Amino acid sequence: MKCSETRRILRSGERPDERMLEHIRECGACARVAEREEFLTTLLKHAPAIDPPPDFDRTLMNKIESRRDSAASRTLVRPGILVPASAAVLLIAVLAIAFVLFRGQTAPEVAGPGIEEAPVTGSSETNVETGTNSEDLPDRNEMAGPVEGSASDLPAEPGAGSDPVEPAQDNEQVFEGGSRDLAAETPEDIVPPWADGTPRNVPDKVPARMLTPRELLAELGIEAELESGGWKVVSVRQGSIGSRAGVRKGDLIKALDGRPLTDAPLDAGGKRLQIVRGTRQMTLSIRP
Amino acid sequence: MALDRFELEQREVERPAVSHSELSDHDLIDATREGDEAAFAEIVSRYKGQLTNYIFRMLGDYEESIDLAQESFVRVYFAIDRYHSGYAFSTYIYRIATNLAISELRKRKRRKLYSLTGLFSYDDESDEVYQPPDDRPHPEEEVVSREMRETIGKAIISLPDRYKAPIILREIEEKTYEEIAEILGLGLGTTKSRISRGRGILRQRLERYLESDTDEVQ
Structure with missing residues (x-):
C-alpha cells in the first residue's frame, strides 16, 4: 500500500483497516500522520457539552399540550371553513334584504291578480284555469294572504262583501245612503281606480267605450231626461245595475265619477254616480 | 369460547411488565401510538442529551438548542403515526433536529445580512x-x-x-x-x-x- 493512499484515507477520518495498519507499522511517516489524525479525532470528541435543564421534560410536555390544544381549536374552526361560512352568511343576509325590498315593491302587483279573481257577488262565472265556480275563489285570495296588508290599500272591490279586500269605507257609507258634497269634490278627487293604471275591477257589462249619457244610463237600466244640471230619472228597471246602485225615480244624475253628464258622449267606464235626491247630494256606487 | 377469550385477555393483561428502558425504540414508538405517554417519556430520556448537544454544537446557543431539541420531540410526537420503522429511529430524529438547526442557521445568516451591525462588525x-454553561469539572x-x-x-x-x-x-x-x-x-x-x-x-x-x-x- 502506498503512503499517499494511506495518508489520504487517514486524513479523511476513515478508520484504518488491517492492511493500512500493517503499512503504518512499517512506515514511520505514515505512523506520525495516523497519530496526528487520531489526536484530532480525540480533540473533536472533547468539544464542549451541555446538560439539558431539569425541566426539559416538563417544558416539552407543556409544548405538546399547547400544540394539541391549538390543533384541536384549528379542527373546530378551520380557516378553510371559516371563509366559506362567512361568505354564506353574508350571501344569506343579502338575499334576505333583497327579498324584503322586492316584496315591498311588488306586493300590490302580487295582490292585484288575487283581487281581480276575487268572487263577485251574484256572478256565476266559471274560472277557466281551475274549472271551479268563481264563488270558490276566496281560496285563491287566501293564497295571497301574505300580502293582505298591502291589498287592503287597494281600491274598493264592488260587490265583494266578504272579500278580504273590502271596498273603501266612504263607498260603504255612500251605498248605505250617506251623502257627500258634490260641489266640494273636484273631478280630480274622484279618479276612477283604473284610470291611473291600477287593475280594472269594473265588470265588462259597463262598456268602456264612448256613449252618450242617454245610452249610458240606458245600459244601467235607467231611463232619464236631460234637464238643467243633470239627467232626471224617469224610471229604473227592476234588477238592473242602476237599481242595484240605488238609483230611484226622480233622482237627478249630475255626474259619473266627477264627469258632468251633459248631452256630450263620454267614456262609459265609471264607478260612482253623483246624484241629487231632493235636497241631498249623494254618490251611488255602481255594482254590476 | 367466551371463557377462552377471557383467559386470553387475562394473559394479555398479566403479561410480564417489561420496563420501558428495556424496549427498543420501535417498541416505544408503537407503545406511544397506543397512548402510552411513559413510552414517549422514555424516548425523550434516551435522546434528549445527545440531541441537545448535537444542536448546541451546530448553533453554539444554549437556549436555542434546548428549544430546538424540544421542538424535535414535539414533531416526532405529532407525526408518530406517519413514522415507519424502515430505518432507525435515531436517524429519523437526528434528521428532524438537523433540519431545524440548519433552518435556524439560515435565519441567522439572513439576520446578519440585513443587520448593519452585522455588516460592519462581522x-x-x-x-x-x-x-x-456546563461548569462541572470534566474527568479529562x-x-x-x-x-x-x-x-x-x-x-x-x-x-x-x-x-x-x-x-x-x-x-x-x-x-x-x-x-x-x-x-x-x-x-x-x-x-x-x-x-x-x-x-x-x-x-x-x-x-x-x-x-x-x-x-x-x-
Whole structure:
C-alpha cells in the first residue's frame, strides 16, 4: 500500500483497516500522520457539552399540550371553513334584504291578480284555469294572504262583501245612503281606480267605450231626461245595475265619477254616480 | 369460547411488565401510538442529551438548542403515526433536529445580512459567542483544558454549514457514514468528501494543539 493512499484515507477520518495498519507499522511517516489524525479525532470528541435543564421534560410536555390544544381549536374552526361560512352568511343576509325590498315593491302587483279573481257577488262565472265556480275563489285570495296588508290599500272591490279586500269605507257609507258634497269634490278627487293604471275591477257589462249619457244610463237600466244640471230619472228597471246602485225615480244624475253628464258622449267606464235626491247630494256606487 | 377469550385477555393483561428502558425504540414508538405517554417519556430520556448537544454544537446557543431539541420531540410526537420503522429511529430524529438547526442557521445568516451591525462588525472568530454553561469539572480536564475545549467548540461552529453537521455526526456522535448520509440526505461519496474537507479545516484551526502533540509524540 502506498503512503499517499494511506495518508489520504487517514486524513479523511476513515478508520484504518488491517492492511493500512500493517503499512503504518512499517512506515514511520505514515505512523506520525495516523497519530496526528487520531489526536484530532480525540480533540473533536472533547468539544464542549451541555446538560439539558431539569425541566426539559416538563417544558416539552407543556409544548405538546399547547400544540394539541391549538390543533384541536384549528379542527373546530378551520380557516378553510371559516371563509366559506362567512361568505354564506353574508350571501344569506343579502338575499334576505333583497327579498324584503322586492316584496315591498311588488306586493300590490302580487295582490292585484288575487283581487281581480276575487268572487263577485251574484256572478256565476266559471274560472277557466281551475274549472271551479268563481264563488270558490276566496281560496285563491287566501293564497295571497301574505300580502293582505298591502291589498287592503287597494281600491274598493264592488260587490265583494266578504272579500278580504273590502271596498273603501266612504263607498260603504255612500251605498248605505250617506251623502257627500258634490260641489266640494273636484273631478280630480274622484279618479276612477283604473284610470291611473291600477287593475280594472269594473265588470265588462259597463262598456268602456264612448256613449252618450242617454245610452249610458240606458245600459244601467235607467231611463232619464236631460234637464238643467243633470239627467232626471224617469224610471229604473227592476234588477238592473242602476237599481242595484240605488238609483230611484226622480233622482237627478249630475255626474259619473266627477264627469258632468251633459248631452256630450263620454267614456262609459265609471264607478260612482253623483246624484241629487231632493235636497241631498249623494254618490251611488255602481255594482254590476 | 367466551371463557377462552377471557383467559386470553387475562394473559394479555398479566403479561410480564417489561420496563420501558428495556424496549427498543420501535417498541416505544408503537407503545406511544397506543397512548402510552411513559413510552414517549422514555424516548425523550434516551435522546434528549445527545440531541441537545448535537444542536448546541451546530448553533453554539444554549437556549436555542434546548428549544430546538424540544421542538424535535414535539414533531416526532405529532407525526408518530406517519413514522415507519424502515430505518432507525435515531436517524429519523437526528434528521428532524438537523433540519431545524440548519433552518435556524439560515435565519441567522439572513439576520446578519440585513443587520448593519452585522455588516460592519462581522468577525469570523468573535461572531459566535461560545459559552458552555456546563461548569462541572470534566474527568479529562487535565488532558484537555477548558481553554482547549472552547477552542475546539469555536472551530467546529465556525465551519461552513455544509461541513458542520457531517463532522459533528461523524466525530462526536460517532455515526457511520451510511447513517450520516441518510440523516443528511446525501450520497455516501458526498458525505465522505465533506467529512474529509471538514477535518482538513479543523486540522488547520487546531494546528497548535496538533503540533504540540506531535512534538510530544516525537
